[in-house]
Amino acid sequence: DAGVIQSPRHEVTEMGQEVTLRCKPISGHNSLFWYRQTMMRGLELLIYFNNNVPIDDSGMPEDRFSAKMPNASFSTLKIQPSEPRDSAVYFCASTRQSSYEQYFGPGTRLTVT
Amino acid sequence: DAKTTQPTSMDCAEGRAANLPCNHSTISGNEYVYWYRQIHSQGPQYIIHGLKNNETNEMASLIITEDRKSSTLILPHATLRDTAVYYCIVRAQGAQKLVFGQGTRLTINP
Numbered sequence: 001d002a003g004v005i006q007s008p009r010h011e012v013t014e015m016g017q018e019v020t021l022r023c024k025p026i027s028g029h030n031s032l033f034w035y036r037q038t039m040m041r042g043l044e045l046l047i048y049f050n051n052n053v054p055i056d057d058s059g060m061p062e063d064r065f066s067a068k069m070p071n072a073s074f075s076t077l078k079i080q081p082s083e084p085r086d087s088a089v090y091f092c093a094s095t096r097q098s099s100y101e102q103y104f105g106p107g108t109r110l111t112v113t
Numbered sequence: 114d115a116k117t118t119q120p121t122s123m124d125c126a127e128g129r130a131a132n133l134p135c136n137h138s139t140i141s142g143n144e145y146v147y148w149y150r151q152i153h154s155q156g157p158q159y160i161i162h163g164l165k166n167n168e169t170n171e172m173a174s175l176i177i178t179e180d181r182k183s184s185t186l187i188l189p190h191a192t193l194r195d196t197a198v199y200y201c202i203v204r205a206q207g208a209q210k211l212v213f214g215q216g217t218r219l220t221i222n223p
Contacts, residue, residue: 004156031209043157043200043213056210091156095209100147102211104156 002026004105006092012111018080021108024073025094033093033102034067034077043091049075050097082112117201122218131188133217135201138182143206146177148186150197151216157200160186191221 005024013019025032033048047057052069060067064083069075079086089109093102118136125131137146147162161168161175163184168175174187188195200216 033209033211042215043151045210045212048209050209093156097209100145100162101159102157104158107154107156 004092004094004103006090006105006108008108009106010109010111012113013082014113015083016081017112018078019082019086019110019112021077021079021090021092021110023075023077023092023094023105025075025092026103027073029094029096029103030072031095031097032069032075033095034075035091035093035104036088037091037107038088046077079110082110084112086110087112117203117214119199119201119214119217121215122220124220124222125188125191127193127221127223128190131191131195131219131221133186133188133199133201133219134183135186136183137201137203140181140203141205144203145206146175146181146184147202147204147211148173148175149200149202149211149213150195151200152194152197157213160199191219193221193223195219196221 007022031050034046037043046059047067049069067077089107091104091107093104095102145162145164148160149157151157161170161173163175163177177184198216198218200213
């Protein structure tokens, strides 16, 4: 079975550019989570969706970040404009809403210069 | 969710049991203890969870003290592939969010 798919795996961009990270959850999962991991702050939840609806976006750092889930098989996390402090590994995870286990993707390593 | 405290790092010899402690003294009655691990450059992976009874699966065993204020994750026969950061997380029943702390960096030595 395919796990959670994230693209791109690596992204290098210049400050001020728009960045879009993509996630395809596991088929049949109806909850999707975006996390960010840095050395300083560790692994932190940014936002999560149930049935394509954003439930909690309290972890989104500021208005430069936005996330969408237009359908059950696709989600995006957009940063506009990007800043060097956004450099991190961004993970997407999915689960069935009633399940105890979250399945994480391989992550996207973002570097903003 | 209750806060957890874990040692920053631990070492274990290959083939021996690795015992990873976690303190969660403020845990509530409806909160479960979860363990995830993160192997270098990968996403976190679920290991096991429990409420008050000891649990075992193909990956590990979870021992929760009777007062539920602490727990121990046991990897019975550690291999080099078990080298990872192990996260102990407390989460209420029905809650979806996982709050990760700093975890324990476990190194398995040959």
